[in-house]
Amino acid sequence: MATTELHEIEKEAQRVVRKAPNLDPPIQVEEIIKVSWPKVHIGAADLGDYHGALVTEGGRAAMYVSQKASTEHRNLILAHLTWHWVRHALRGQIDITRQCLVHVTRPEEPQAAPERDADVFAAELLVPLEVLEKYIDFLPEAQSENDKKIIAGRTVDLARRFAVPVEVMKARLTLFSARRRSFKPKGWTDKKPI
C-alpha cells in the first residue's frame, strides 16, 4: 500500500477536527470521536507491547488504548486510531482489527505505510498549523545558539499545551517554518543590521 499524499491527510484531519467542541489546545480527540461516531466504544486495556487497538465486538467498533499510556500518548494513540477508522472502517473494510504501535521508528517498507500515515494524521489532528500559529511568539527558525535555546524551551511549553510528545511538536514547528517562511510573531520588529 502506498503512502497517502500529505495534503490528503491534512484535508482529512481538517474535516475531522471541525467536530471538536473548540480548537483551544489540547484538541479533545475523545470528544471528537464521541460526537462524530457515538457508537464507537473507547476504553483502556492491557495490550501487551502494543499502544492501541481497533477492534469489532459484536458488530460494534471499539478503540482501545494501552493502560500504560500517558495522557500525551493516549491522545496521540486515539488520533492515530481515528485515521484507521476513517480510512478503513468507514470505507466498508470488513476486517478492521488491528493492533498498533504509535509514533515509533518504522521500517522503510510498504507494509508500514498505513501506520506512517496514521502517525502523520495524528500530528495534523492534534496540532493544526493554523491553531499552532496563534501560540508562536518566537521565530521558529534558529539563527543563533541563543535562539536554539529559546526554541527548545518554547517547544516543550507548546508540547505541554497541545498535550503531545515533544518530538511531535518539534516536527510540527519544522513543518510550520517551512510552510510559513514569511511568518513573524505578532508585534515582531526586524532588528536591522547597522
Ligand SMILES: [Zn+2]
Ligand atoms: Zn496503526
